[in-house]
Amino acid sequence: MTQIEPIDSRAMTPEKQLVEKFCRTRDESAFRELYRLHTPLLYRVCVRMLGNESAAQDAIQEVWLRADAGLAQFQWQSSLSTWLVGIAINRCREILRERHRSNESPEFPQEKTVTSTSAELQLDIARAVSSLAAGYREVLLLHDVEGYTHEEIGVILQIDSGTSKSQLSRARKILRERLHPRETHENGDPK
């Protein structure tokens, strides 16, 4: 695996100390600090992947149980955030597979509307992102929403950065088609 530098080496040092303290003492306050640092991001990812907050909350609980089990062996070859998001994505994938096996109806609204206000446009984008296939959704969320690099996405999703780039390109194309279906239909190509 390629060695990836931490995003912010200054931020890693106190975080690494916090992780080491937690692993050594199992101190609840240390865990809560880790939880508060990372859960907002993890939660957003889970909500966008699973389509509802209830499922995301269940996922988050499982994510932290798994993270706790593996934290002492974490080698810091990536940032802690990257590692945690990988756990979250894997859990979301499991849940989505379970839904598919049980033939549950999709959680996401498939229809799209064209609106003019920025708040509604944001809702449309959220819906459009949610309507993407899981693989495209993962890459788009991680890159365009959360700002991970393709290298980091490669670590999270266990793919190479080239695959991440091509998946992102395809995801953006589909997203654009869904945001602007009239334009796509009239021109035959997305703008």
Next chain:
Amino acid sequence: MNEDSTQNDLSPEELNDLRALRAGPNPPAALESRVVQSLRQQGRLSRRNILPRFLAVAAALLLLVGGWFGGRMFPFTHVAPSQPRFILLLESSDRSAPPQITHDSQEEQARAQEYIQWARSVRANGRSVSGERLADSGEALDLRGTADEQWKPSSGSLQGFFIISAANLAQAADLARQCPHLRYGGRIEVRPIDTP
């Protein structure tokens, strides 16, 4: 953190709107408690052991309140002589992690105050209350008097005790239920002290 992709099919405004999705949703506050509780139930979190500091503070307060003179440890001026006594064995709910001595004085003092208030309430109406903290070291001896070298004080078990007077076991248990030790995840065993 973000590099520019050459396959930029989205407008700058659309990219900004995507990034704006980072604003939420935020996890509900209750989720933190839920996650912490699930870890705690699996024995993966230690609880802060505030008992040593509490006992030190509570003992000082009881001595002061009771008007301690001449080296008496536990001044009880309104004890009904015929009231039976009960021992409250204070245990931690976490039986796998070692007791933690924290240095968060503000939080410890706040919790110690709760224990002090509880002790005051026990002492009201003529009841007696005393207590000790158990050290983290000791020996376990068998019938032959041989020390078990593998033994160490069970993590998360007996941390200290109180001895209180009460009319009967039910009343003693009712008093114990008010002890903040339970609210912080501890366990209390209430036993009558058998007197001939």
